[in-house]
Amino acid sequence: MTLIVNNLGFGYGKADILNGVDLSVGGNEVVSVIGPNGAGKSTLLKCILRLLNPGRGEVMVNGRKVDDLSRKERALSLAYVPQALPSRFPMTVFDTVLLGRRPHLAWRPSGKDVEKVWAALARMDLDALAMRDFDTLSGGQKQKVMLARAFAQEAEYLLLDEPTSNLDLRHQMEVMNMVREYTETTGRGALVTIHNLNTAARFSDRIVMLQEGKVHDCGPPADVLSSENIQSVYGVVVESACVNGSQVVIPLRVA
Numbered sequence: 172m173t174l175i176v177n178n179l180g181f182g183y184g185k186a187d188i189l190n191g192v193d194l195s196v197g198g199n200e201v202v203s204v205i206g207p208n209g210a211g212k213s214t215l216l217k218c219i220l221r222l223l224n225p226g227r228g229e230v231m232v233n234g235r236k237v238d239d240l241s242r243k244e245r246a247l248s249l250a251y252v253p254q255a256l257p258s259r260f261p262m263t264v265f266d267t268v269l270l271g272r273r274p275h276l277a278w279r280p281s282g283k284d285v286e287k288v289w290a291a292l293a294r295m296d297l298d299a300l301a302m303r304d305f306d307t308l309s310g311g312q313k314q315k316v317m318l319a320r321a322f323a324q325e326a327e328y329l330l331l332d333e334p335t336s337n338l339d340l341r342h343q344m345e346v347m348n349m350v351r352e353y354t355e356t357t358g359r360g361a362l363v364t365i366h367n368l369n370t371a372a373r374f375s376d377r378i379v380m381l382q383e384g385k386v387h388d389c390g391p392p393a394d395v396l397s398s399e400n401i402q403s404v405y406g407v408v409v410e411s412a413c414v415n416g417s418q419v420v421i422p423l424r425v426a
C-alpha cells in the first residue's frame with residue numbers, strides 16, 4: 172500500500188510552482204512536508220487530490236493512477252483537510268462530521284455510520300459540541316471538527332494541510348498523536364504539511380523538505396532537519412540536536 176508522487180510539476184501561470192516533486196507515503200507512515208511560506212506545500216496536496224491539474228508527472232494510489240479513480244474511489248482513498256477552514260458552514264458539528272461518511276453511505280446513514288461519527292467525535296473530544304452549529308465554534312474547535320470528519324471518512328490516506336495551525340500546544344500534541352494512532356491502528360498513511368519543525372520531527376517517520384517547489388531533501392527527521400539544510404532553505408541559523416529521541420531545532424538568528 173503506497174501513495175506515490177512521481178516527477179510532479181505545476182504552475183498557476185507561466186511560473187513553475189512545483190518542479191519534479193517525488194515522494195511516497197506507505198501504510199502506517201506519517202510523512203510531513205515542510206518548507207518556507209510559498210514553497211508549494213498546499214499546491215502539492217491540491218495536485219495530489221486533483222483539485223488542481225498538474226501539468227506533469229503522476230500520482231499513483233495503491234498502484235492505480237489517481238486520474239483513473241472514480242469520485243467515490245478517490246474519496247475512499249484520500250481524505251483532505253484544507254488549510255483554509257470554511258468560514259460559514261450552516262450545519263451542526265454532528266452533520267459536518269457525518270459528511271465524511273458520504274462515500275460509504277447507501278440511501279441514508281446507517282447505524283454504523285452514526286456510530287463512526289460518534290467515535291470520531293469522541294476521539295477528538297468533541298462529543299459535547301455535537302449539536303452546536305459549526306459556525307459558532309472557535310478556530311481550533313473548527314479545525315478539530317474537520318479532522319474528525321477526515322477520520323470518519325476512513326480513507327486510505329489522510330492529506331492534512333497544516334492541521335495544527337490554530338491549535339494550542341496541548342491540542343497540537345493531541346491531534347498529532349491521533350494522526351499517529353490512526354496510521355498505526357489502521358495501517359493507513361498520512362501526508363501532513365506543517366510549519367512547526369519540532370512537531371514535524373516528533374511525529375513523522377519521514378520529512379520532505381520543499382524549497383521553491385522542489386524537494387531539497389527527504390528522509391528521517393534527524394537527517395533532514397540538519398542545521399545546514401535549515402540555513403539553506405529557511406535562511407536561519409539553528410542548533411539542531413537529538414533530545415529524548417526526537418530531533419529538536421532551536422532558532423539562533425537570521426542568517
Ligand SMILES: Nc1ncnc2c1ncn2[C@@H]1O[C@H](COP(=O)(O)OP(=O)(O)OP(=O)(O)O)[C@@H](O)[C@H]1O
Binds near residue numbers: 206207211
Ligand atoms: N490561486 C493561485 N493563483 C496564483 N498563484 C498562487 C495561487 N495559489 C498559490 N499561489 C502561489 O503559489 C506559490 C505556492 O503557494 P502554496 O500555497 O502552495 O505555498 P505553501 O508552501 O503552502 O505556503 P504557506 O506555508 O504560506 O501556506 C506561492 O507563490 C503562491 O503565491
